[in-house]
Amino acid sequence: MKRSLIKRRTLIRMHRWSGLTAAVYLILLAVTGILLNHAPGLGLDKTALSWPPLLHWYHLESEHTQPTHLPAGKHWISQYQNKIFVDGKLTETHGSVQKLSSVIHWNGMLAAAAPQNLWFFTPDGQLIERIDADLLPGKPEQLALAPQGQLLLKVLKGGYFTPDSLLSQWHPVADAVPDEQAALQSQKVPAWLEQTITMQTRPSISLEKLLIDLHSGHFWGTHGHWVADFSGLALILLALTGLVRFKRK
Amino acid sequence: MKTTASIWALAISFNQRERHPAGSWRFLMGALMLSCLGFSPLLASETVYQTPAAFLAQAFSGQAEPEMQVIWATGETGNCLSQILGHPYAQLRIRYWRSADRTAWILDEIGKEAAITFGLAIENQRILNTQLLTYRESRGWEVHSPSFLKQFQGLQLNEQLKLNGTIDGISGATLSVRALERMARAGLFLHRQVVDDQGKPTDIHCP
Numbered sequence: 104m105k106r107s108l109i110k111r112r113t114l115i116r117m118h119r120w121s122g123l124t125a126a127v128y129l130i131l132l133a134v135t136g137i138l139l140n141h142a143p144g145l146g147l148d149k150t151a152l153s154w155p156p157l158l159h160w161y162h163l164e165s166e167h168t169q170p171t172h173l174p175a176g177k178h179w180i181s182q183y184q185n186k187i188f189v190d191g192k193l194t195e196t197h198g199s200v201q202k203l204s205s206v207i208h209w210n211g212m213l214a215a216a217a218p219q220n221l222w223f224f225t226p227d228g229q230l231i232e233r234i235d236a237d238l239l240p241g242k243p244e245q246l247a248l249a250p251q252g253q254l255l256l257k258v259l260k261g262g263y264f265t266p267d268s269l270l271s272q273w274h275p276v277a278d279a280v281p282d283e284q285a286a287l288q289s290q291k292v293p294a295w296l297e298q299t300i301t302m303q304t305r306p307s308i309s310l311e312k313l314l315i316d317l318h319s320g321h322f323w324g325t326h327g328h329w330v331a332d333f334s335g336l337a338l339i340l341l342a343l344t345g346l347v348r349f350k351r352k
Numbered sequence: 353m354k355t356t357a358s359i360w361a362l363a364i365s366f367n368q369r370e371r372h373p374a375g376s377w378r379f380l381m382g383a384l385m386l387s388c389l390g391f392s393p394l395l396a397s398e399t400v401y402q403t404p405a406a407f408l409a410q411a412f413s414g415q416a417e418p419e420m421q422v423i424w425a426t427g428e429t430g431n432c433l434s435q436i437l438g439h440p441y442a443q444l445r446i447r448y449w450r451s452a453d454r455t456a457w458i459l460d461e462i463g464k465e466a467a468i469t470f471g472l473a474i475e476n477q478r479i480l481n482t483q484l485l486t487y488r489e490s491r492g493w494e495v496h497s498p499s500f501l502k503q504f505q506g507l508q509l510n511e512q513l514k515l516n517g518t519i520d521g522i523s524g525a526t527l528s529v530r531a532l533e534r535m536a537r538a539g540l541f542l543h544r545q546v547v548d549d550q551g552k553p554t555d556i557h558c559p
Contacts, residue, residue, distance in 0.1 A: 195442045197460040197467035198488060199398055225444070232445045233460075237403045271420035271447065321490075 111351075118344035121337040128334035135318040139311070147311035157313070163306040170300045172292045173215075176208030178226060179296055180215050183304040189213060189228035191299035196222070197233060207246040209254045216243035216256070223270075232270070240264045240273045247281030255279055399487045401496050404458050404471070407483050408449055411456040411473035418449035418456065421546070429545060436513055436537045437461065446542065453547050454480070457539045463489045463528040470532055472504075472539040479507045479536060492525030495532060504532075509540040 142148065170183035181188040185200045201217040208214075212231060215222040221243050223231040236242045241258025249255050255263045255276060263279035266272065313322070320327035402410075412418045425433050425441040433441045442460060449456045454475040460467045466488035473480040482504045484496040494500065500522060508516045515537060521529045 197442050197462075198469070198486070223445075230443050232443050232447070235404055237405045269420065269422055269447075271422075 114344050114348060117340060118348065121340035121344065124337040125334050125341055128330070131317060135314045139314050139318060142311050142314075147314065148309050150310040151307035152310055152313060153305060153307045157308065158306050161308055163308065170304055171203070172296060172300075173203060173206040174290065175206040175213045175215075178208060178213055179292070180206045180213060180224075181296065181300050183300060186304070187215065187222065188300055188303070189224050189226070191296050192228040193303060194224060194228045195230045197230075204244060205246040207248060207254070209248060214246055214254065216246045218242045218244075218259070221256070234270065240275070249276075250280065250282050255281055397488075397490075399493065401484050401487065402471070404485060407458070407471040407485060408456055410483070411471070411481060412449070412451050412454065415451040415454060418451040420447055420449050422447050423542060423546060429542075432513065432541060433538055436541060437534050441538070442467075448542065448546070450546070455543050455547060457542060458485065459535045459538060461531040461535050463492060463531045465489065468528060468531050468535075470535045472536065474539060474543040477508055477540065477544060479504050479540065481505065482532075482536070484532075489528060492522070492528035494522045494525050495528045504536050507536065507540070509537060509544065513537060513541060515540075
């Protein structure tokens, strides 16, 4: 009798705790699911969250760095992580952007070099073309102008190359002498540019992304599925203990 | 599994020692905290399935060395592309490679949040071959599978600038599938602008 009583109490506790555990996750799933069902109407993707603990969890706080500003003639090309700005205006980059090493104003275009790409923009910030390093004679290291005005591209572990009119063929230039005057440009970053870029680069995460990550378990990282598994096991235990109690009654 | 087992061990020990109702709350919080330890949010990454150079070599295998040319996504061409993609194409200048009547295109389009780089080889106004070059989304990468991409082979563009066949979607990759469909339509349209059935550029038109 006493042994049966202890077993019954254990069963009740297991039933209670497993229900409590599963309930928390199920409520989370239900709430996030309902909100995501109405995400467009609620504008969840346009709601930016800047709560410091949340930014810290997503490592956005630790990744926040100061933007860099590079002068290209009378224009400025700024970079913040994967974003490129021309005179403070965000441009289309379509992919990851490594650290820009060099920019130049050439032939009515603004050219920017990163280890994996060359970028060409119009002076008002429209992307003309992104050229992958795979289609270049090497990984871009430095852009320069020859005294005669030709574009010079220095590649890693290589020399200088100059392109044809279509930027398709790159021909080596022996004894290239970059124009030093073109390289000497004003280094003082205008205050309006710094303010404009700062406003656009404050770290944040959209509410929609947060809800998706919570709903899918990705919020808990690469092992997030264990959270779901654990709650699933709790549900199974809840059902089994409930069935046992029902049968005993 | 170790995490789950250890959490249950903790639960059993609580059951044996704690009889106060607050013990259940401590157990729950402890379990949740254990689950959170050492985890970091899943971040999207970039996966390169094939480089542009490798794709071009494959696209023109057995053909003469292709010549690189450019077409500008401005004017009527830009308007038609905007109609196909639902927005202006990201780049003003689109390079392509041509050998005889075969062209190869490397295009970019946003799936959900990040750009997908897609290669297409086109001849006789039909898609010969496609290849997912770079995938940057955090989910939906299944679109790179050869069995999925095979669906694009042989497709053409109808007068409404839509594909003349259907592409079976992939659950969880809907937006990526649609992005590839748009790029397939864009590639066929651009091919038509530079190569007609007689090998000459056609007059630009869009419905």
